[in-house]
Amino acid sequence: MSLDVPNTAILPIFGTFRDFFDNSTLVRIVIGTALLGMVSGALGCFAFLRRQSLLGDGISHAALPGIAIAFLIVHDQPLWLILGAASAGILATWLMQIIVRYSSLGFDTALAIVSSVFFGTGMVLLSWIQGHVRGSSSSGLEKYLFGQAALMIEKDVQAIAITCTIIFLILFLFWKELKITIFDPEFAASCGYNVPLLEKLILALLVLAIVIGLESVGVVLMSAMVVAPAAAARQWTNRFGRMVFLAAFFGAVSATVGSLSSDYLATKRRSIPTGPMIVLVALSIVFCSSLCWRCIYQFKRTFLSDRSRKETGSILSQNTIGK
Amino acid sequence: MELYFILVITALSCNLPGIWLVLRKLALLSDAIGHVLLFGIVIAYLITHDAQSIWLKIGAALAALFLVILVEQVQRNRTVKQDAAIGLTFPALFSIGIILSTAYLRDLHLDVDRILFGIPELLTLRRVKINRFDIGSVASLTMSSLLLLNLLMMILFYKEFKLSTFDETMAYQFGYKPRLLHYLLMTLVSFTAVGAFDTVGPILVVGFMIIPAATAHLFAKSLGKMFLLSSLLAGIAAILGTFLAQKLDTNIAGMTSIILGCQFALAILFRPKSGLIANFIRRIQQKHQLHEWMLLVHLAHHKNTEDEILENRAKDLKLHLSWPDRQIQKTIRTLIQKNWITETDGLLRTTAAGDHEITNILR
The missing domain is CATH 1.10.3470.10 (ABC transporter involved in vitamin B12 uptake, BtuC)
Known part of the structure; x- marks a missing residue:
């Protein structure tokens, strides 16, 4: 029995790896989701540190009416759908900022209001489309809500790759400005940077990354892809540069492991959705990192505090003896 | 139902x-x-x-x-x-x-x-x-x-x-x-x-x-x-x-x-008071008021001095305040309407009411 376990456990994994490069669909999905994980992880750090982690959730809900309107105008053209979603997302973030500035309500309330109203509008538009436009069914909607990485085609991967390159290029070019804006907007303004513009740039990049990811990971889970890698990376470092780098790494790893394991666990009788699997892997990375650091901290504290107590005790006793 | x-x-x-x-x-x-x-x-x-x-x-x-x-x-x-x-x-x-x-x-x-x-x-x-x-x-x-x-x-x-x-x-x-x-x-x-x-x-x-x-x-x-x-x-x-x-x-x-x-x-x-539109209106009003006060103080500052003719002519105000033309014209008009200044031969002079207002502003 104990000899059987490694055989059954390891061999199929080797098999999967050998098949990996033969299976072009799987390669496509892994590359696409890994790129997505990388870019959303890196940008998630900005939202995480500004205490706006749920922005991802809000934006992905708010994108629905944009998609619906784009569908009404140009029908099923992926690029236009993405543009529609992005413009709805940007409009939503803008409205949130207005609400926060001109009322006593907090960011969380503004987010809840805008995302539920936008999603409601999207629902009305969709029900209208389903009733009035021929050849439209709710399958597209389901794809948007839960995401279907399995349907990723080569064009999608190309689009993701191009967007990722653009986003990382902008991050690289404006690194110093974005960093200072995140941590100390007043100081950034006094240095002569255009803080409102930089903040809009961060939001626009985030919206772009989320909208690109919606199709493969889905609305609810995209928000986790923004928060989780950043939260995991934050456990390991206090430096922003390392945090962004680590978050991108964690995002890519969780996407790769998640999509491979969803492929590996699926059998003919049951299918395992890719998006939720990726999110679960990302969240378990957060959990393990946090657990790991808690253990280290606990260990250090008991170890160090014992020694320091002994030392102070001996110093005290020496002093009293001396006197 | x-x-x-x-x-x-x-x-x-x-x-x-x-x-x-x-x-x-x-x-x-x-x-x-x-x-x-x-x-x-x-x-x-x-x-x-x-x-x-x-x-x-x-x-x-x-x-x-x-x-x-x-x-x-x-x-x-x-x-x-x-x-x-x-x-x-x-x-x-x-x-x-x-x-x-x-x-x-x-x-x-x-x-x-x-x-x-x-x-x-x-x-x-x-x-x-x-x-x-x-x-x-x-x-x-x-x-x-x-x-x-x-x-x-x-x-x-x-x-x-x-x-x-x-x-x-x-x-x-x-x-x-x-x-x-x-x-x-x-x-x-x-x-x-x-x-x-x-x-x-x-x-x-x-x-x-x-x-x-x-x-x-x-x-x-x-x-x-x-x-x-x-x-x-x-x-x-x-x-x-x-x-x-x-x-x-x-x-x-x-x-x-x-x-x-x-x-x-x-x-x-x-x-009311803090809504977007109320805020917008109040900001515009404040802007106009600031313009009026600035012009009034400028006129009063040079009143009865040697360079009054240089500084306080309606035509040359653009040079001294570097405001756009429309803004100067509009501000002068409202000030005249309020009877705070008078215009004689293109020279602007503050009235008694205007002087009183200035003491209020500068207090």
């Missing part, structure tokens, strides 16, 4: 605990709870294997409470703030729910539309009968009892909720138990969410809980008024939304959240 009744009852019962959520800055917890119910339903179904069982509802409510506890546990890690804690926990439960339901519940038809949107149109079809006497639909009975429960709790613990929301430390000193009250509130929220989830779908649950309360928060000066105003707004939105949705033949939940959004938008635009 019964549909309107159900929607209004749902609106009111969501609204009551929602006000406390807005005041306690926990608005997003309602959104998270709306997503987590799926997890509870799937787990309960895997245990009972009965799609109609009451245990599905209990499972959903327990899942919501589990989420609340989980969020607090995650927050004990110092690097993870509340928003991130919510953002980490509910996707975890949601994705477990989706994975379990796609892997094991293929035979059970979990209708996506129903889970995400709710179908209020079908609510009046399921009815409760006692001795063949129709006493109402299941939905209206559940929501009415939830409304009664919420109302009872709000009346019983009004004082305690109020103090522990606005000043937790003081509530603690008075011997109330803020933690216990927090969990009581969360229990109410999750019960209401589970009940309303079936009726109107999670999006409108969030809408009913947060938006009327936020709109009322913009106006109300006291908690009592806020309760009244937000209940009124929620009721109106429910009636108007249902009416319009039936007229236009669209989704009731979506239409009602649009109405709620319109209410909020109107409130934030037209709020």
Whole structure:
């Protein structure tokens, strides 16, 4: 029995790896989701540190009416759908900022209001489309809500790759400005940077990354892809540069492991959705990192505090003896 | 007719605990709870294997409470703030729910539309009968009892909720138990969410809980008024939304959240004193006033000096103030209208009233 376990456990994994490069669909999905994980992880750090982690959730809900309107105008053209979603997302973030500035309500309330109203509008538009436009069914909607990485085609991967390159290029070019804006907007303004513009740039990049990811990971889970890698990376470092780098790494790893394991666990009788699997892997990375650091901290504290107590005790006793 | 009744009852019962959520800055917890119910339903179904069982509802409510506890546990890690804690926990439960339901519940038809949107149109079809006497639909009975429960709790613990929301430390000193009250509130929220989830779908649950309360928060000066105003707004939105949705033949939940959004938008635009439009008007007025004062002070400064003819000619003001032409003309016109300055041969001189105004400005 104990000899059987490694055989059954390891061999199929080797098999999967050998098949990996033969299976072009799987390669496509892994590359696409890994790129997505990388870019959303890196940008998630900005939202995480500004205490706006749920922005991802809000934006992905708010994108629905944009998609619906784009569908009404140009029908099923992926690029236009993405543009529609992005413009709805940007409009939503803008409205949130207005609400926060001109009322006593907090960011969380503004987010809840805008995302539920936008999603409601999207629902009305969709029900209208389903009733009035021929050849439209709710399958597209389901794809948007839960995401279907399995349907990723080569064009999608190309689009993701191009967007990722653009986003990382902008991050690289404006690194110093974005960093200072995140941590100390007043100081950034006094240095002569255009803080409102930089903040809009961060939001626009985030919206772009989320909208690109919606199709493969889905609305609810995209928000986790923004928060989780950043939260995991934050456990390991206090430096922003390392945090962004680590978050991108964690995002890519969780996407790769998640999509491979969803492929590996699926059998003919049951299918395992890719998006939720990726999110679960990302969240378990957060959990393990946090657990790991808690253990280290606990260990250090008991170890160090014992020694320091002994030392102070001996110093005290020496002093009293001396006197 | 019964549909309107159900929607209004749902609106009111969501609204009551929602006000406390807005005041306690926990608005997003309602959104998270709306997503987590799926997890509870799937787990309960895997245990009972009965799609109609009451245990599905209990499972959903327990899942919501589990989420609340989980969020607090995650927050004990110092690097993870509340928003991130919510953002980490509910996707975890949601994705477990989706994975379990796609892997094991293929035979059970979990209708996506129903889970995400709710179908209020079908609510009046399921009815409760006692001795063949129709006493109402299941939905209206559940929501009415939830409304009664919420109302009872709000009346019983009004004082305690109020103090522990606005000043937790003081509530603690008075011997109330803020933690216990927090969990009581969360229990109410999750019960209401589970009940309303079936009726109107999670999006409108969030809408009913947060938006009327936020709109009322913009106006109300006291908690009592806020309760009244937000209940009124929620009721109106429910009636108007249902009416319009039936007229236009669209989704009731979506239409009602649009109405709620319109209410909020109107409130934030037209709020007296601090609304967007009032703010805009006040800024323009302040700008004009500043221009008038600056011109007046400039004229007074050079009045009766050697270079008065150089400085105070209407034509040359552009040189000294470097303002656009239109702005100079307009400011001069208003000042003359107010009788603070006079113009003779292109030379501007302040009048007695203008001098008096300047002493007021410079004081």
